Every structure is written in C-alpha cells, then in structure tokens.
Amino acid sequence: xxxxxxxxxxxxxxxxxxxxxxxxxxxxxxxxxxxxxxxxxxxxxxxxxxxxxxxxxxxxxxxxxxx
Amino acid sequence: xxxxxxxxxxxxxxxxxxxxxxxxxxxxxxxxxxxxxxxxxxxxxxxxxxxxxxxxxxxxxxxxxxxxxxxxxxxxxxxxxxxxxxxxxxxxxxxxxxxxxxxxxxxxxxxxxxxxxxxxxxxxxxxxxxxxxxxxx
Numbered sequence: 001x002x003x004x005x006x007x008x009x010x011x012x013x014x015x016x017x018x019x020x021x022x023x024x025x026x027x028x029x030x031x032x033x034x035x036x037x038x039x040x041x042x043x044x045x046x047x048x049x050x051x052x053x054x055x056x057x058x059x060x061x062x063x064x065x066x067x
Numbered sequence: 068x069x070x071x072x073x074x075x076x077x078x079x080x081x082x083x084x085x086x087x088x089x090x091x092x093x094x095x096x097x098x099x100x101x102x103x104x105x106x107x108x109x110x111x112x113x114x115x116x117x118x119x120x121x122x123x124x125x126x127x128x129x130x131x132x133x134x135x136x137x138x139x140x141x142x143x144x145x146x147x148x149x150x151x152x153x154x155x156x157x158x159x160x161x162x163x164x165x166x167x168x169x170x171x172x173x174x175x176x177x178x179x180x181x182x183x184x185x186x187x188x189x190x191x192x193x194x195x196x197x198x199x200x201x202x203x204x
Contacts, residue, residue, distance in 0.1 A: 029133060031069050032141040040203050044140050 002042045005066040009037040011055045026050040070131035071142055072200050077127060079193035081119045085112050086186045093179060105175060109182075145199040153192030160184025 012022050012033075019033040028036075028047060035041035043051070045059075052059045089112040096103030128134045138146065164180035172180070 023139075028139045029069060029136060029142065032139050035141065035203055041141055047140060 001039045003065055003067050004042045004063055005039060006036065006063045008033070008051060008062060011057070011062065012037075015055070022051070022054070025054055068131075069142075069200075070127065070134045070136075071138060072197065073127040073131060074124060075193045075196045075200075077123045078120065079190055079197065081116055081123065082186060082190055082193070085116045085119065088112070090179075090183065105179075141203065145196050145203070148199055149192045149194075149196035152195045153188045156191040157184060157188035160187055 008022075012019070017025075018030075019037070020030045022028075023030045023033045026047065027050070028043075032041060032043075036043050048059050048063055052062050055062070089108055092101070092103055092108060093105070095101040161181070161184050164177060164184050167180045168177050
C-alpha cells in the first residue's frame with residue numbers, strides 16, 4: 001500500500017459519480033481510479049491536480065501523507 | 068480485466084505456445100532426427116501466430132468496453148517497466164546468441180538463437196506487464 005492516503009472515493013461518491021465517469025473526465029481508466037482509491041497506486045502530480053480541480057478542492061484536501 | 072491486460076495475456080500465451088511448438092520441433096529434429104523444414108515451420112509459426120492474434124483480439128475487443136481508450140499514466144508506467152526488463156533480457160539473449168557463433172554453431176543455429184532471444188524478451192515484457200497489473204490491484 002502506498003503512503004499517500006486520499007479522500008477521492010468519498011468526494012466522488014458525494015458527487016454521485018462512478019469510477020468510470022471520474023476516469024473519463026480526467027483521462028484515466030476506471031481501473032486506475034479504483035487503484036488510487038484503494039491506495040494501490042499514487043497518481044502523478046498532474047492527475048492529482050486534475051482530480052482536485054474537477055472536485056473544486058485543493059490537492060492538499062484530497063491527498064495526505066500517512067505512514 | 069482491461070482490454071490491454073487481456074491483450075498482453077493473449078500475446079504471452081499465444082507466443083509461448085506457437086514458438087514453444089516451433090522450438091520443440093527444432094530440438095526433436097536436432098537431437099531426435101525427426102524431419103524438419105525450418106523455413107516452412109517458421110513460416111507456419113508466424114502465420115499461426117498472426118491468425119491467433121487477429122482472431123483473439125477481435126474476440127477480446129468484443130468483450131471489452133475500454134477497447135478504444137488510450138492507455139493512461141498507470142498503464143504507461145507498467146509498459147515502461149516491462150519494456151525495461153524485456154530490454155535487459157534481449158541484451159543477455161543477444162550476447163548468448165553471439166556466444167553460439169564463437170562456439171562453432173552453424174549459421175541457422177545462430178539465427179535460431181537470435182530468434183529465441185527476441186521471443187524470450189517479448190514474452191518477458193508481456194509477463195512483467197501482467198505482473199505489474201496484478202501487483203497494482
């Protein structure tokens with residue numbers, strides 16, 4: 001598991017989006033969104049900013065270091 | 068399973084089976100004295116692989132909703148890792164093939180060693196891609 005935790009799942013579900021819809025909106029596959037949410041993959045900085053922009057929040061609010 | 072995962076699995080299995088048959092037949096000819104036509108067998112193997120790949124990809128495309136999607140950053144990272152490992156396998160295989168030249172093997176044998184190195188490197192590349200997919204969930 002990667003040390004970067006995130007609130008992507010909670011934010012996505014709060015907006016009623018599916019993993020496929022979120023992936024399509026920011027240019028990632030559904031499998032990658034699932035991997036990010038399960039902390040099996042740390043997205044690139046660009047992808048993190050894209051997700052944050054889409055949710056209207058900051059990268060800091062979405063991702064945080066957790067050991 | 069994504070389209071690219073299925074594609075890599077199909078490529079790995081089909082290459083291992085088709086070229087496995089080719090090299091097994093080659094070994095039977097070399098050490099067992101069985102009749103063998105290298106050009107016809109290699110041509111047959113390439114043709115069989117092309118048919119299996121085309122038909123197989125048509126089938127998996129029909130069962131995958133993401134067949135038109137471009138690979139994203141995660142899949143490109145898997146691909147880079149797989150290509151890097153496959154490259155090292157290719158280099159070792161190429162050096163081993165050059166080694167057969169210095170050990171006095173015939174030109175067709177050296178050619179077969181080069182072919183084996185290329186196929187082994189490609190199979191390694193596909194296998195590493197699949198393993199990376201598995202590990203990353």
